[in-house]
Amino acid sequence: MINAVRAKLKAEGIGGLLASVSRRLASRQLRYFPNCKPLFQAGVGLEIGGPSGIFGPGGVIPIYPVAKQIDNVNFAHQTIWEGAITEGETFVFNKGTAPGHQYVGEASNLEFIQNSTYDFVLSSHCIEHLANPIQGLTEWVRVLKQDGLLILVVPHKDGTFDHRRPVTPLDHLIQDFNDHTDEGDMTHVEEILKLHDLTRHPGTIDLQSFQESAKQNKVFRYLHHHVFDTRSVIELVNYMGLQILAVELFSPYHIAILSRKVPQDQTVDNEKFRGRGQAPSWRSPFPSDRTAKKA
Secondary structure, X not given: OHHHHHHHHHHHHHHHHHHHHHHHHOOOOOOXXXXXXXXXXXXXXXXXXXXXXHHOOOOOOOOOOOOOEEEEEEOOOEEOOOEEOOOEEEEOOOOOOOOEEEEEOOOOOOOOOOOOOEEEEEEEOOHHHOOOHHHHHHHHHHOEEEEEEEEEEEEOHHHOOOOOXXXXXXXXXXXXXXXXXXXXXXXXXXXXXXXXXXXXXXXOOOHHHHHHHHHOHHHXXXXXXXXXXXXXXXXXXXXXXXXXXXXXEEOOOEEEEEEEOOOOOOOOOOHHHHOOOOOOOOOOOXXXXXXXXXX
């Protein structure tokens, strides 16, 4: 098994390895997907990062096969995840479907996209790489049409190399937004270097190489600035004024939240997901969710 992982990493890089893992994990669809599938059929969406096996054929949230078009944003023309990236009609998300438009730009600054452009926005394992998640979400919500959908997939700390790190409080994320924190921020590097579990890192990397990559994070976007559990992601989505439609968790480390953009004069009601004063509507396979105090 270890040799197979090393061979995959050598042949296809980290992006290929993670895509392979996603395909293996995607042996079932999320419980809510059959109900929400019609909302994505023939829709036009935007993915932040990716492409992701989670959204592909056979994935747990197989949106690629049913969407009319999906455009994409990646932060650079060359990334450790996808290799070389070319702008234009080059984003291949589903065999047999015309490619979407590939943008190269920051996930937290989509100035090249007009307001209310997309029926849905997808993001899998991206927001933890943003130094300013609320700024990113603000942009993703801005480009959504009214009643548009956001699917956010976030790694739960328990199943990742972040398991030794504390969950990032919402107040910290709000402060990052108020301070206009950008991708050059190095606030969390000391904590990461101290608590990052290299034994759970994808592929093989020694401590010195990891430290060097961390110091150049603005180039590589290697690090998880922030750390999440289920409640913290729910609180973040609720803070953004989005109506949560479903929360589902699946091993080894995925939190999947489906939410909807509502009119500014409409009040959202996410209490059954937040679990204040009662058990939340979701059940977690992750130990820290079961021991953490309710929000």
